Every structure is written in C-alpha cells, then in structure tokens.
Amino acid sequence: MNRIIEVNRHFITFGIPFCLFGILILLMKSTLLNANDALSLGISIDLLIxxxxxxxxxxxxxxxxxxxxxxxxxxxxxxxxxxLPQESQIYLTLFKTWGLPVIEVSVLTFVAIKVGSAIRKYKTLKSSTPDFFIALKDTCYEILPKKLVLPFATEVAVFYYGFVDWKTRELNKNEFSYHKNSGTPALMGAIIFMIVIETFVLHMLIERWSINVAWILSILSAYTAVQFLGFAKSLARRPISLNNKSLTLRYGIMNEAEIHYSEIDTVTLSKKDLEKDKLTKRLSPLGELEGHNVIIKLKRENTLTGLYGIKKKFKVIGFHIDEPNDFKEKIENVLQ
Structure with missing residues (x-):
C-alpha cells in the first residue's frame, strides 16, 4: 500500500510539470505565436519560472x-x-547569457560553502579526521538526487585531489597507509606518461584527416590522464582506519567499504592467491596487478563501493597495507 502511495506521489510530482511543458509545446507549435511578442514573453516566463x-x-x-x-x-x-521560433527566443537568449551563469556560480558557491562547513564539523570531532570526499558526499546528498551523488562527487574529487590538495597527510594512530610499499603510484605514473605520449602521437596522425576529431580525442585523453592523477594522489589522502565500531577500508576514491568489528571472522597475514569466486574481492581495482598481504574473512556479506557508486558484494577481501603486523595487532586488540 505504501509503495502504491509513493508511486502515485511521484507521478503527481513529476507528471504535472511535464504536462505543463506539453501544453507549452502545443502553444509554441500553434499559429497563435506568429509575431506575438507578448505571447513569446509569457511562454518564456512559463518555461523558465x-x-x-x-x-x-x-x-x-x-x-x-x-x-x-x-x-x-x-x-x-x-x-x-x-x-520556439528563432525570432521569438530573445528572452531565452538573455537568460542563457545572464541568468544561467549566475545560477551555475551560485550552485558551485553553495556546494563549496557546504563542503567547507562539513569539513569544519569533522575537525571539531576529536575522533574524526577531516576527509574531503566524505564531506563532499554528505553535502551532495543534501542538494542532489541520490543516484547523481556518487558520480558527481567522484568527478569533483578527481580534480580536488589532482590539483588542489597538495598537503602531506599525517596519519593518526588508528590509520594505516597502503601506497608507500606498493607499486601502484609508479604504475599509475607510467599509465599517465603513456597516455600523454599516445595523445601527442595520435593527435599528429589524426590531425591530417580531421582537426576537430584530433582535438576531441586529445581532450578526452587529457581528461583520462587527469583522472588517473586524481586517483593516484587520493591514495595518500584516504588511509585505512580503525574507528570506534568499525574498520574503514579505502583505496583512494576508487574503492571503500565499512566493516563492523562484529562482522569480522578472521584476519590473516598472507600473500597467497585469493580464491576466484563471486564473494572474494580485492580492495584494489587493479586486481592481480597489485598484490595483497592481508586477507579478511567476514561472517556475512558486505558491500564494496567503487567508482561512481558501483557496488559489489564480498565475504572475503584481500588488500595491501604498509604495516601489516601493526595492523593485525591493533585490530585483534579491538576484536578482543
């Protein structure tokens, strides 16, 4: 019954505006609009306001x-x-020129203020370290539809970690790094270098056929390189942490999972190959390209959240950590 009520509410919420848009479309296609400036203004106001x-x-x-x-x-x-006929779009053109940029700047300013407020809130908590990605997601959940939050937050975080955040991240006693003794930063650096070289070569070749296509492919390649830069730098900024009630596994902004201590069955220091089944995962999205030295088995299924909100179920997860013995000792103390 509640489901039916919710469906009906959404039908009304979204149906009425689109019915109004439909009526306006019929008006715009009618002959009443010809050389009628007052009607053009009225339709423009209806569409935009x-x-x-x-x-x-x-x-x-x-x-x-x-x-x-x-x-x-x-x-x-x-x-x-x-x-709308081209000659009747004067008010829409004015809105595109002046109104839309103001709205865009206002939204970005609002997001920046909310993120800054969230980070200051985290700083006031003695047991919590400010995390830009968490603060950004919390803010986006307040202002965006849920399905758009993780894709939008990921894109913003890529640029933030790639170009804004250059400070060295000091680890707390309950935090553990995983990038210092692994080859992942070097691997991503090599990938970025290869993208830059290939982009230059392909641009020179494709430019002989089509300048526009060459520039489009070059821009897409440059954006890919920026993404890898953001991914690589986020590794040092988002450590694995032991919290009051849970273990937070992170792999930069690419993967993360929250595991309550009561769900942990065993913690093993091992580099042996993981079993290949649906509920056995690696924290690193690079898969077998990056080794692991810790394997955690759970009592029940958990969720690994990846890029753009892609979710995967797991009961066994393997990952690399720079200080595995210290990590195991501390987590066993917590479990006891």
Missing part, C-alpha cells in the same frame, strides 16, 4: 532535494530553444 515554481511547490515538503528545480529550469530552456 512558472513550471519550475510549480515543481518546487510540489516537492517542498518531500525528501527530493530543492536543487532539482534547476534541472527542471534547464529542461524548460531546452524545450524553448527547440520549439
């Missing part, structure tokens, strides 16, 4: 983020650009 306002009134008492009004406004802008 009235329909988003109706949507806002429908969601204001729900858990849907209020910032989803902006995508509705953008949809109205796209509909107007596509269906």
């Amino acid at each position: 009235v329909v988003p306002l109706v949507y806002f009134l429908l969601i204001r008492k729900t858990e849907i983020p209020k910032t989803t009004v902006i995508p509705v406004m953008v949809i109205g802008l796209i509909i107007g650009t596509y269906f």
Whole structure:
C-alpha cells in the first residue's frame, strides 16, 4: 500500500510539470505565436519560472532535494530553444547569457560553502579526521538526487585531489597507509606518461584527416590522464582506519567499504592467491596487478563501493597495507 502511495506521489510530482511543458509545446507549435511578442514573453516566463515554481511547490515538503528545480529550469530552456521560433527566443537568449551563469556560480558557491562547513564539523570531532570526499558526499546528498551523488562527487574529487590538495597527510594512530610499499603510484605514473605520449602521437596522425576529431580525442585523453592523477594522489589522502565500531577500508576514491568489528571472522597475514569466486574481492581495482598481504574473512556479506557508486558484494577481501603486523595487532586488540 505504501509503495502504491509513493508511486502515485511521484507521478503527481513529476507528471504535472511535464504536462505543463506539453501544453507549452502545443502553444509554441500553434499559429497563435506568429509575431506575438507578448505571447513569446509569457511562454518564456512559463518555461523558465512558472513550471519550475510549480515543481518546487510540489516537492517542498518531500525528501527530493530543492536543487532539482534547476534541472527542471534547464529542461524548460531546452524545450524553448527547440520549439520556439528563432525570432521569438530573445528572452531565452538573455537568460542563457545572464541568468544561467549566475545560477551555475551560485550552485558551485553553495556546494563549496557546504563542503567547507562539513569539513569544519569533522575537525571539531576529536575522533574524526577531516576527509574531503566524505564531506563532499554528505553535502551532495543534501542538494542532489541520490543516484547523481556518487558520480558527481567522484568527478569533483578527481580534480580536488589532482590539483588542489597538495598537503602531506599525517596519519593518526588508528590509520594505516597502503601506497608507500606498493607499486601502484609508479604504475599509475607510467599509465599517465603513456597516455600523454599516445595523445601527442595520435593527435599528429589524426590531425591530417580531421582537426576537430584530433582535438576531441586529445581532450578526452587529457581528461583520462587527469583522472588517473586524481586517483593516484587520493591514495595518500584516504588511509585505512580503525574507528570506534568499525574498520574503514579505502583505496583512494576508487574503492571503500565499512566493516563492523562484529562482522569480522578472521584476519590473516598472507600473500597467497585469493580464491576466484563471486564473494572474494580485492580492495584494489587493479586486481592481480597489485598484490595483497592481508586477507579478511567476514561472517556475512558486505558491500564494496567503487567508482561512481558501483557496488559489489564480498565475504572475503584481500588488500595491501604498509604495516601489516601493526595492523593485525591493533585490530585483534579491538576484536578482543
């Protein structure tokens, strides 16, 4: 019964705005619009203000983020650009030139303020170390639909760790690094170098055929290199940690899992190959390219959250840690 009510509520919430958009489309395709500046202005206001306002009134008492009004406004802008005659788009053009940039800057400023506030909040907790990625995700959950949070947060974090965060991360007593004695940073550095070389060579070759295609491929390759740079630098900024009630496994921003101590069955220091089954995973997304020296077996299934929110189930997980003996000693003390 609750499920039916929820479906009906969503149907009303999203159905009414799109019905209004449909009515406006019919008006834009009618002959009434010809050389009628007042009607063009009215339709533009409806697309950019009235329909988003109706949507806002429908969601204001729900858990849907209020910032989803902006995508509705953008949809109205796209509909107007596509269906309004070119000579009637003067008001839409003004909005694109002045209104949209202001909205974009306002949203980015709001996100930055909220993230900064979240980080300051973490700093006030003696048992918690500020983590930009966690603060960013918490902020995005307040302003974005849940399905968009992890993809958006991942993209922002890539640039943050790649170009903004250059400070050395000091480890606390309950934290453990995993990048110092592994070959992962060197491997990612080699991958970035190969991408740069291949991009240059391919650009020179494809440029003879099409300059536009050459630049598009070069931009995509450069973005890939930036992603690997962000991934590599995030390894040192997001250590594995032992918390009050749980173990937090992290592999930069690429993989993470939260394991309650009560769920842990055994902790073994071992480099032997892991069994190949659906519930045995590696913390590193590089798979067998990176070895492991710790294997944790759980009493029940847990979830490994990867890039862009991709989730995998596991009961056994292997990973590398720089101080395995110290890690095992501390976690066994916690378990006892």
